[in-house]
Amino acid sequence: MTEKQQLIIDGKRVDGRRFDELRPIKIEAGVIKNAEGSAYLEWGDNKVLAAVYGPKEAMPKHVQDPNKAIIKCRYSMAPFSSKEEHGRSGPNRRAIEISKVTKEVFENVILLESFPGSEIDIFIEILQSDGGTRAAGITAAAVALASSGIPMKDVPFAVAVGKVGETLILDQNYIEDSGSDADMPIAMLPRTNEIVLMQMDGSLTKEQFASAVAMIAESGKEIGRIQREALEKKYKQVSA
Amino acid sequence: MNMKIIIPGDKIADGAVRMENAFVEDSKTYATVLGLLDEQSKAFIPLESVWYPREGDSLIGVVENVRNSVAMVNTNSTFRGLIIGRRGDSESEMNIGEVVSAFVREVKREADQIILILERPRKLFGGKLIFVKPSKISRVIGRQSTMLRQLETGTHCTISVGLNGVVWMKGGDVQLAIRAIDKIREEAHTSGLTERIAKMLASEAIK
């Protein structure tokens, strides 16, 4: 049998999860004192730090938009984040693309018109990676933003779906990602189910695509619950 | 009172209500920031928010540029302040680097940004400046300035508070004032805070 078949043994995935089961997620808000908003997120073996600065005057002047705030987003993987080799420092092409699509997620939710001429900076650092880092980054950045007080219409979440044989699997880890026949990360706004990030490569039938989107929307309830808890936590702790 | 913590995108009311820190969609009102919602009265208190200047707001900033008697003030936000001095009046002259407290006379929408026309500038010399998030700053002042007066008396400091999230302190036990403000920051959303701060100041004041 090919290596791909070994990703599902006796109806279970390599780490024992069900097909539609998320890895454990933990989020803590307000971890970087200097930032306007921040969050530390662990998703399976992924470890992500997200922070937000601004709104502040957009620099250099020529990038200013007189009608609204602009977003600058940096998604970056630490050179020590992978299990295997040491990576290069500095953004590679993949990171630059992810920075762009991540920025576009938040352009949908932040009330940019409230701050003409300004910039909002979103930083996502992947300290340790194990598949699904862009989804983890977006989920963490959403919490960082919500904790900053910058006005937003919703708190986005993101997760990916993969495919092994003809079976859809939710939230692939690195091993599953490497052997998967499809990879589709999606970011959604939970209130309206609007899709604000959509990427896919591999092969999916129309039906598989529809099932995948439904699986992602459903998992958003759990992810959203964890994001909400992280935001409430600080305020629930202190009692009068 | 039935207070619930809500996050951006959560519904505040079933009707369209014009209020701060909220937006209306399909005739329903939703929160745009993390806050406390009183489910009965629909009163909404933001727990985290960004400063959006209004006429009459006090602020504290740093002079960044002076040209033709007009001083540009950095207010630690995306909104720049302008102090228009009187020509030939050396007393009202501002210098780069000076810390100044002032009030917003007008929020002016220019071609490419929002400018704050400031009035009643007062220079603040020496002292210590700290940043406090705008959503917490009103607690540092308190209703009718009760908290602020308590802080000044309890620490023997002169304290100036800018709604843009800057606090200036000088002259007394500045470290105690900072500790008290840290506590206010942490517990801004709770009740009975004024009494707890009073107790703290009393017990920690250097005799």
Added chain:
Amino acid sequence: MMKISSKDYINELLAKGARESGRGLLDYRNIGIGLDRIPHAEGSAQVDIGNTRILAAVKITVGEPMLDKPDEGVLMTGAELLPLANPEYEMGPPTPEAIQFARVVDRGIRAANIIDTKSLFIEKDKVWCIFVDLYVLNYDGNLYDAGTLAATSALLSAKMPKYENEEVIREGNLARLKTNGVVTSCTFAKIGDKLLLDPDGSEEGAMSCNMTIANDEKVLRAMQKGLRGSLKPEELNSMVDTTFEKSKQLRDMIKKAVGE
């Protein structure tokens, strides 16, 4: 955004021999060392000094030696002043500040021979390469001491992979990376005519120059002066004395964390 200088206020306090935090002129803030924060790395440590937080991670891999040292392993130290750590830090390639930071920490480790690079030789054109990456997560002054503590702790607790059949094995029961000794640094800020150990962010904003001194139990290993100001020989001597005195507590902290 708004740059605030607490210079006058800090000087007022110093005139009375006091510091903002209530510390003595030669006292450290609270220091915390946590190991193994990044299990994917061969070694890692997060160090907090007050609100300054630095994460150091060690990755060990097999690669080609440097051209001028063909029979030695490679030790490289990199650093990033992450833009999320400080409103003053910008996105983009490493600034001179970041590069200096990496090189100064590296100098201390290298001069103290913590790693014997000759022992990292495997065969012709194949040596062990040790990468130490310093990630500044929150800035509040004194990156140097936090960085040195983090890098040293990460190295001393790192696991050494095996090289078998042309493959690097990172799983299973691995021995610790072989290291020698412990190096730490003490950083001072000169404000007016006073020397302060472990300056925080406000103090660094008010200083005329700073001085980092790295040492091990016996000798000085590396030194670096930063910024414009000047130091008198007596001031240097006094900082060297303080360094030898204070470094013991730092070495003990590392040894305790690493479990020696």
